[in-house]
Amino acid sequence: MTKLDSKIPEGPLDKKWSNYKANQNLVNPANKRKLDIIVVGTGLAGASAAASLAEMGFKVKSFCYQDSPRRAHSIAAQGGINAAKNYPNDGDSVYRLFYDTIKGGDYRSREANVYRLAEVSNQIIDQCVAQGVPFAREYGGTLANRSFGGALVSRTFYARGQTGQQLLLGAYQAQSRQIKQGNIEMYPRMEMMNLVIIDGKARGIIARDVITGELKRFSAHSVVLATGGYGNVFFLSTMAMGSNVSAAWQSYKKGAAFGNPCFVQIHPTCIPVHGEYQSKLTLMSESLRNDGRIWVPKHKEDAERIRKGEITAGDLPEEGRDYYLERRYPAFGNLVPRDVASRAAKERCDAGFGVGNTGLAVYLDFKDSIERLGKDTIEAKYGNLFQMYEKITDENPYETPMMIYPAIHYAMGGLWVDYELQTTIPGLFATGEANFSDHGANRLGASALMQGLADGYFVLPYTIQNYLAHEINTPRFSTDTPEFDAAEKETSEQLISLMNIKGTKSVDTFHKKLGKIMWEYVGMARNMEGLKTAIEEIRELRKDFYANLRIPGELNDLNPELQKATRLADFLELGELMAMDALNREESCGGHFREEYQTGEGEALRDDKQYNYVAAWTFSGEGKAPEMIREALVFEEIEVKQRNYK
Amino acid sequence: MDLKLKIWRQKNASERGRFVNYKISNISPDSSFLEMLDVLNEELISFGEEPVVFDHDCREGICGTCGMYINGRPHGPDELITACQLHMRKFRDGETIVIEPWRARAFPVIKDLMVDRSAFDELMQDSGYVSVNTGNAPDANTIPVQKEQADLSMDAATCIGCGACVAACKNASAMLFVSAKVSHLALLPQGRVEAKKRAALMVAKMDALGFGNCTNTGACEAECPKGIKLTNIARLNREYYKASIF
Numbered sequence: 001m002t003k004l005d006s007k008i009p010e011g012p013l014d015k016k017w018s019n020y021k022a023n024q025n026l027v028n029p030a031n032k033r034k035l036d037i038i039v040v041g042t043g044l045a046g047a048s049a050a051a052s053l054a055e056m057g058f059k060v061k062s063f064c065y066q067d068s069p070r071r072a073h074s075i076a077a078q079g080g081i082n083a084a085k086n087y088p089n090d091g092d093s094v095y096r097l098f099y100d101t102i103k104g105g106d107y108r109s110r111e112a113n114v115y116r117l118a119e120v121s122n123q124i125i126d127q128c129v130a131q132g133v134p135f136a137r138e139y140g141g142t143l144a145n146r147s148f149g150g151a152l153v154s155r156t157f158y159a160r161g162q163t164g165q166q167l168l169l170g171a172y173q174a175q176s177r178q179i180k181q182g183n184i185e186m187y188p189r190m191e192m193m194n195l196v197i198i199d200g201k202a203r204g205i206i207a208r209d210v211i212t213g214e215l216k217r218f219s220a221h222s223v224v225l226a227t228g229g230y231g232n233v234f235f236l237s238t239m240a241m242g243s244n245v246s247a248a249w250q251s252y253k254k255g256a257a258f259g260n261p262c263f264v265q266i267h268p269t270c271i272p273v274h275g276e277y278q279s280k281l282t283l284m285s286e287s288l289r290n291d292g293r294i295w296v297p298k299h300k301e302d303a304e305r306i307r308k309g310e311i312t313a314g315d316l317p318e319e320g321r322d323y324y325l326e327r328r329y330p331a332f333g334n335l336v337p338r339d340v341a342s343r344a345a346k347e348r349c350d351a352g353f354g355v356g357n358t359g360l361a362v363y364l365d366f367k368d369s370i371e372r373l374g375k376d377t378i379e380a381k382y383g384n385l386f387q388m389y390e391k392i393t394d395e396n397p398y399e400t401p402m403m404i405y406p407a408i409h410y411a412m413g414g415l416w417v418d419y420e421l422q423t424t425i426p427g428l429f430a431t432g433e434a435n436f437s438d439h440g441a442n443r444l445g446a447s448a449l450m451q452g453l454a455d456g457y458f459v460l461p462y463t464i465q466n467y468l469a470h471e472i473n474t475p476r477f478s479t480d481t482p483e484f485d486a487a488e489k490e491t492s493e494q495l496i497s498l499m500n501i502k503g504t505k506s507v508d509t510f511h512k513k514l515g516k517i518m519w520e521y522v523g524m525a526r527n528m529e530g531l532k533t534a535i536e537e538i539r540e541l542r543k544d545f546y547a548n549l550r551i552p553g554e555l556n557d558l559n560p561e562l563q564k565a566t567r568l569a570d571f572l573e574l575g576e577l578m579a580m581d582a583l584n585r586e587e588s589c590g591g592h593f594r595e596e597y598q599t600g601e602g603e604a605l606r607d608d609k610q611y612n613y614v615a616a617w618t619f620s621g622e623g624k625a626p627e628m629i630r631e632a633l634v635f636e637e638i639e640v641k642q643r644n645y646k
Numbered sequence: 647m648d649l650k651l652k653i654w655r656q657k658n659a660s661e662r663g664r665f666v667n668y669k670i671s672n673i674s675p676d677s678s679f680l681e682m683l684d685v686l687n688e689e690l691i692s693f694g695e696e697p698v699v700f701d702h703d704c705r706e707g708i709c710g711t712c713g714m715y716i717n718g719r720p721h722g723p724d725e726l727i728t729a730c731q732l733h734m735r736k737f738r739d740g741e742t743i744v745i746e747p748w749r750a751r752a753f754p755v756i757k758d759l760m761v762d763r764s765a766f767d768e769l770m771q772d773s774g775y776v777s778v779n780t781g782n783a784p785d786a787n788t789i790p791v792q793k794e795q796a797d798l799s800m801d802a803a804t805c806i807g808c809g810a811c812v813a814a815c816k817n818a819s820a821m822l823f824v825s826a827k828v829s830h831l832a833l834l835p836q837g838r839v840e841a842k843k844r845a846a847l848m849v850a851k852m853d854a855l856g857f858g859n860c861t862n863t864g865a866c867e868a869e870c871p872k873g874i875k876l877t878n879i880a881r882l883n884r885e886y887y888k889a890s891i892f
């Protein structure tokens with residue numbers, strides 16, 4: 001049985017990370033050159049880790065499925081990145097950032113990890129500015145800040161509505177410099193298919209060359225997965241089309257525990273679904289809630305007339321509008337955390353107050369802000385978002401309120417890692433969204449960029465040395481071993497069997513069906529009966545997939561349908577595990593809302609006596625029920641209580 | 647909407663390509679251009695044919711992966727957006743739409759509408775960065791930066807590396823792409839230190855990779871989905887002259 005050791009260092013909370021660094025093993029410069037590290041993924045967590053490790057002197061092999069490392073989906077993050085700089089002098093501190101993140105995560109994350117995250121947050125901003133990230137500035141030349149959900153201070157740094165893009169380009173540029181210097185070998189359009197384990201340690205990967213279809217072998221002393229989140233299990237999400245769980249899932253099937261798979265974030269402000277042909281959902285940054293007010297009509301009859309197109313939002317007088325977030329949560333108002341805002345929108349729409357022709361939308365209105373600050377100020381802050389909205393919906397948000405609805409956005413769950421970001425497989429590390437570690441049951445806005453870069457620039461480059469220090473006597477080794485033979489054969493047989501199904505239905509047909517099951521039963525509101533139905537339906541769908549899938553084209557060629565099929569095969573298994581995890585967790589917390597467990601006012605009702613743990617699932621073999629291991633969460637610093645944003 | 651499509655099909659880099667005609671019906675005007683291609687591909691798969699290969703990923707106009715000529719214009723008829731954000735309401739019912747890959751010597755076709763833009767990565771590897779290691783940074787507010795400079799830098803930094811500028815240019819020049827990076831970094835004190843060297847190296851690399859020269863036609867600026875301005879090229883030229891004279 002797999003044992004979980006979170007390896008949290010001794011000592012008081014604010015000294016743990018410095019104690020760790022003071023006592024950990026390091027690798028000397030001459031030995032660093034002899035050690036290879038594979039980094040899969042080139043988003044914020046992957047690119048920053050690859051660059052930092054290469055700068056230190058390690059030899060890095062970096063992989064991405066995209067045509068260039070610059071395209072990883074971190075690039076789409078809009079609003080900003082948190083740090084405890086307290087530049088606005090509004091009372092922020094490392095402790096407050098730590099506290100807000102634990103509370104925002106509904107007390108389901110590790111104190112030590114989150115404290116470290118808050119501690120290194122300030123260094124991230126320094127590093128990014130040094131790289132030339134053009135953050136927004138005040139007229140005096142200092143850095144500007146804005147507010148995000150779940151915080152009473154302004155601690156978010158931003159570059160217009162394209163913060164993720166600018167941070168990623170910073171990391172990509174640092175990585176490019178190391179590629180030029182020969183410290184990173186870059187493999188774009190190369191998709192990890194399998195993990196190779198030798199003598200119990202992660203020693204390499206099997207990757208498929210997307211252009212030629214060829215399977216290739218890569219060896220290393222350690223493997224880092226920075227492969228992002230699994231939101232695409234829902235088909236419609238704010239993820240990129242290619243974002244997938246396969247690297248993490250294949251590692252799970254090789255023995256890595258998967259933590260809290262049912263914790264996914266549903267982002268409250270996305271452009272609503274408008275048709276069956278739709279391929280993805282577009283986010284409208286949370287930063288918009290700084291200046292936009294969310295409302296629905298106060299009277300059902302008005303909502304009905306709006307849905308029928310008889311009147312528009314502008315026809316409703318002030319007293320006919322229900323600013324429901326401001327009404328329910330006067331202290332945080334429109335800036336409540338994402339899970340709270342999403343559920344409140346669903347509640348209003350389910351009660352019949354939704355707008356748009358489907359009734360599944362609420363208004364995000366900038367009228368008051370435009371009157372108060374002027375159109376130019378709003379345009380300077382959010383221009384690119386307003387333009388994006390207009391291009392997609394054909395409506396001008398300066399004149400009519402935006403319509404928004406919650407959508408799948410981020411996976412708090414992921415590969416279980418200890419304090420060193422190491423999975424349960426020695427030598428296999430997971431960083432960024434791919435791991436489960438820092439956000440508990442709900443992530444606060446502008447914290448994903450912070451975590452990705454914290455892991456990649458400032459945490460993993462240290463902690464991985466504690467492992468690699470024991471590997472200095474392992475010489476570089478060839479991929480000509482029975483373990484590589486077996487892993488390649490396994491992958492090759494999977495690909496051939498998918499090609500040989502020769503059925504009648506396309507990959508997307510199945511993916512859309514899976515998405516509907518997940519959204520209906522494992523989405524914003526879950527219950528026991530629905531989750532059981534989901535598990536049954538997913539099993540049926542998986543049978544159908546392996547009996548009736550059609551992949552045109554060749555095995556050994558550029559074949560996007562085959563790529564999609566291998567990813568979906570893994571989603572079809574992950575979806576079931578998510579439902580099982582959600583079924584097991586008989587409480588509501590953060591993004592996981594079980595209808596059976598709510599307060600009289602409809603707020604999430606945690607059960608700290610029974611469920612104050614991380615659920616880490618381990619693979620027991622095909623067709624067998626996975627095993628669940630508990631990592632108890634211990635809160636020494638923070639008093640655990642019901643979240644209150646009122 | 648019912649549409650006729652004329653799409654460039656090419657099996658691989660070495661074989662000759664050709665236009666193939668397709669008919670497609672019942673397309674919603676609210677769907678995006680790539681969603682229209684998804685519908686076509688689903689139909690092709692149902693007939694057992696190979697779908698049209700095209701690059702795409704984020705589908706929200708920021709990753710820079712998608713890119714194709716649509717009716718003779720990079721990213722199609724709408725202004726300031728990528729192909730993934732182009733919506734079918736911009737076309738007429740019954741219209742014939744011609745779809746081709748980027749055409750430039752430095753961007754060889756891989757298959758159908760997919761091209762190889764790794765030359766852009768190689769350009770960036772030739773000093774498209776600030777040479778600073780992780781952990782060396784002073785406090786972020788140590789050096790104040792004029793807001794106007796920071797804003798201009800940000801304007802240049804919004805380049806998504808899609809390649810539309812190269813595809814639009816009759817010389818297939820990468821001047822707008824290079825100038826955006828040179829400007830983004832030269833306008834900030836942190837990037838200023840290496841500005842001259844950066845300009846000289848990136849221009850030399852651009853020539854070596856087979857991109858053409860700039861003749862100030864301005865097609866790149868007109869077609870750039872992110873509105874990167876020609877003034878960046880003027881700034882690049884200034885940095886380049888400084889590098890060659892001083």
